[in-house]
Amino acid sequence: MSLKNALAAAAVAATAVGGAGAAGAQEQVRIGFAAGLTGYLAFFDGMVRNGAQMAVDEINAQGGIAGQWPIEFIVRDMRSDAAAAAVVARELVAADIHAMITPCDVDPAIAAGQLAQAAEIPMMSPCASTPTLPGQVGPYMFNLKTADNLQATVLSEFAHEQGYETAYVLLSPDTPYTDLLPRYFIQAFEASGGEVLEVGTYGWDQQDFSAEVTAIANMEPQPDVIMTSAYEPHFPAFITQLRNAGVEIPVLGSDGIDSPTTLGLGEVAEGVVFSMAGYPAEGSELEAFYRDYEERFGEYLPFAFSASGYEAIMLFAEAIEQAGSLEGPAIRDALDRIADFPGVTGTEITYEGQNRVALRDVTLVRVEGGQQVFLRQVAPDPAEVPEP
Amino acid sequence: MDILIQNLINALALGGTYALLALGLALVFSIMGLINLAHGELMTIGAYALYFMILWAFPFWLALVGALLCAVVAAVLMERVAFRPVRDASMATMLLTSFAVSAILQVAYQNLISPRPLPVAMPSFLGGAVEIGSLQVGMIQLLALGCTAALLLLLVWVFRYTAFGVAMRAAAEDFDTTRLMGIRANALFAGAFALSGLLAGVAALFWVAQRGSVDPLMGFLPVLKAFIAVIVGGLGSLVGAVAGGFLLGAIEIALRALLPSDLLPYRDALSLLLIILVLLVRPQGLMGRRREGVR
Numbered sequence: 001m002s003l004k005n006a007l008a009a010a011a012v013a014a015t016a017v018g019g020a021g022a023a024g025a026q027e028q029v030r031i032g033f034a035a036g037l038t039g040y041l042a043f044f045d046g047m048v049r050n051g052a053q054m055a056v057d058e059i060n061a062q063g064g065i066a067g068q069w070p071i072e073f074i075v076r077d078m079r080s081d082a083a084a085a086a087v088v089a090r091e092l093v094a095a096d097i098h099a100m101i102t103p104c105d106v107d108p109a110i111a112a113g114q115l116a117q118a119a120e121i122p123m124m125s126p127c128a129s130t131p132t133l134p135g136q137v138g139p140y141m142f143n144l145k146t147a148d149n150l151q152a153t154v155l156s157e158f159a160h161e162q163g164y165e166t167a168y169v170l171l172s173p174d175t176p177y178t179d180l181l182p183r184y185f186i187q188a189f190e191a192s193g194g195e196v197l198e199v200g201t202y203g204w205d206q207q208d209f210s211a212e213v214t215a216i217a218n219m220e221p222q223p224d225v226i227m228t229s230a231y232e233p234h235f236p237a238f239i240t241q242l243r244n245a246g247v248e249i250p251v252l253g254s255d256g257i258d259s260p261t262t263l264g265l266g267e268v269a270e271g272v273v274f275s276m277a278g279y280p281a282e283g284s285e286l287e288a289f290y291r292d293y294e295e296r297f298g299e300y301l302p303f304a305f306s307a308s309g310y311e312a313i314m315l316f317a318e319a320i321e322q323a324g325s326l327e328g329p330a331i332r333d334a335l336d337r338i339a340d341f342p343g344v345t346g347t348e349i350t351y352e353g354q355n356r357v358a359l360r361d362v363t364l365v366r367v368e369g370g371q372q373v374f375l376r377q378v379a380p381d382p383a384e385v386p387e388p
Numbered sequence: 389m390d391i392l393i394q395n396l397i398n399a400l401a402l403g404g405t406y407a408l409l410a411l412g413l414a415l416v417f418s419i420m421g422l423i424n425l426a427h428g429e430l431m432t433i434g435a436y437a438l439y440f441m442i443l444w445a446f447p448f449w450l451a452l453v454g455a456l457l458c459a460v461v462a463a464v465l466m467e468r469v470a471f472r473p474v475r476d477a478s479m480a481t482m483l484l485t486s487f488a489v490s491a492i493l494q495v496a497y498q499n500l501i502s503p504r505p506l507p508v509a510m511p512s513f514l515g516g517a518v519e520i521g522s523l524q525v526g527m528i529q530l531l532a533l534g535c536t537a538a539l540l541l542l543l544v545w546v547f548r549y550t551a552f553g554v555a556m557r558a559a560a561e562d563f564d565t566t567r568l569m570g571i572r573a574n575a576l577f578a579g580a581f582a583l584s585g586l587l588a589g590v591a592a593l594f595w596v597a598q599r600g601s602v603d604p605l606m607g608f609l610p611v612l613k614a615f616i617a618v619i620v621g622g623l624g625s626l627v628g629a630v631a632g633g634f635l636l637g638a639i640e641i642a643l644r645a646l647l648p649s650d651l652l653p654y655r656d657a658l659s660l661l662l663i664i665l666v667l668l669v670r671p672q673g674l675m676g677r678r679r680e681g682v683r
Contacts, residue, residue: 211644217394237601239600
């Protein structure tokens with residue numbers, strides 16, 4: 001017990017030093033982020049952190065949330081490791097945070113989330129998009145990004161419109177995102193009359209896809225479309241090997257490949273269509289956000305993870321303002337009542353009646369000439385969305 | 389039939405990459421008794437060199453040469469800076485040193501270059517497939533096969549007929565006696581590392597051409613596989629390492645091509661199980677000899 005107190009005291013002392021100047025008599029809102037700043041999540045969590053920091057600075061410049069609660073944003077590296085995520089979450093809880101942002105992948109998000117859940121601290125998952133995540137962690141966990149079943153529905157609708165009747169689906173049972181999203185797609189695609197000819201699987205530590213590509217190339221009849229939610233580094237490897245084996249079947253992907261890597265692959269990625277959170281059309285709020293981001297961090301990165309980090313802070317701020325209190329249960333309840341909140345990604349975000357999985361639009365883009373080309377932004381028909 | 393031949397090519401291409409890496413590992417191990425866990429980071433260096441030289445608009449062939457050169461120089465530097473000071477230390481010390489080098493390099497890549505994968509777009513003449521009879525074989529796969537074969541033949545020649553190669557093999561057999569014959573230890577170590585760097589560089593080119601991106605952690609997995617190949621082949625045997633690499637490639641492709649989909653998630657477990665079976669029958673590995681004493 002004394003050790004725990006000492007640790008807590010040390011954590012408080014450390015944050016006091018970090019936040020010196022802004023402190024004073026005012027009460028601060030402490031928002032923690034257990035972030036994978038190193039390891040495989042570094043790209044995603046790094047952008048979330050930067051986007052969230054922009055929101056924090058913007059709010060603090062106006063005197064804090066509701067003009068009275070400045071935010072202190074506490075980021076700790078959890079090395080993209082689920083066990084380390086739990087340790088970091090424990091540190092954050094000991095630092096008396098009022099809200100927490102969880103890592104970009106489901107497993108570390110659950111590990112971190114369980115601790116915050118037990119401490120009744122509201123949490124936001126800015127990119128882990130598995131719709132079962134809030135249910136698995138508990139009533140304090142909220143999903144922000146385009147949920148897997150929403151993305152899958154929009155992709156399936158698109159596939160039908162293109163006249164694709166048969167599909168090959170590639171999934172990996174190793175993580176929920178790479179497993180469930182394609183399975184939602186299979187459900188939605190088959191429910192509306194499509195046929196999935198074959199489901200291939202790959203392993204998380206697999207980078208050679210030659211056997212899978214050979215299987216696809218020799219399918220009789222050939223599928224009309226290939227769907228996968230693989231992302232880096234698997235997606236670049238898969239698409240490179242697929243195209244280099246002379247297979248030209250169209251490929252559908254999901255928001256995990258909303259990254260510069262996909263755009264930089266050259267010819268092999270041409271024509272890939274994928275779902276994502278929002279498109280920065282010229283003159284849109286999202287474009288302005290990405291420009292601000294560029295000014296601040298020196299890189300134009302039009303990928304929605306940063307915008308998601310920004311939205312997470314803004315949603316917390318909105319909920320705290322509505323709740324008029326820093327008590328965990330009050331913030332949670334206020335979050336759960338949010339409806340039609342204008343997100344910087346260009347969609348409205350609703351939690352009311354959604355079991356803490358954000359209801360929002362899904363955007364589809366196509367890769368053309370190394371650029372994202374906007375196809376559509378749609379709210380999927382709830383009747384067609386598979387149950388999580 | 390086509391699928392079988394295509395998968396045979398897949399197995400040879402994947403196994404070839406493992407073989408190149410395993411050979412580099414075995415080379416260093418047989419001379420120094422060091423299992424170089426940072427071998428994969430040499431691959432990563434080569435891959436980054438390729439990425440940056442393409443980015444800076446060097447001609448493609450020059451980027452290839454530059455990537456190989458970088459891997460070789462990095463390997464020699466690694467030996468000089470990290471491993472020479474612990475050369476006479478215990479195997480555990482050397483193993484931990486290589487672990488540290490690997491971790492330091494990975495973090496350096498993440499912080500100095502980028503934590504995210506960087507895309508490497510191959511020139512279009514390397515993309516696509518060529519028709520051979522009724523088969524469609526990927527251009528890069530074909531090149532990987534050809535180059536691996538050529539490189540292995542070249543190495544056979546070097547080891548057989550050049551003074552450097554003979555010294556290297558002699559040192560692998562018995563290091564102390566080789567030194568008594570007047571071969572300089574430093575030159576041998578540097579040579580072994582340079583060669584392992586070259587092998588890692590070549591493997592990196594094909595690995596990157598196949599996976600499309602470079603990231604800080606990309607070297608870990610293939611080297612883990614290569615390490616398995618070295619063990620299966622017989623720790624300390626150069627020919628064994630190559631054989632082990634091809635065997636592992638063949639097992640992996642065969643399992644992925646043949647297993648029914650319910651069993652596919654177990655493919656890695658099954659492939660390791662097969663490896664264990666091999667080791668049960670031949671505990672010293674495919675080509676390993678039972679050693680009387682450990683140096």
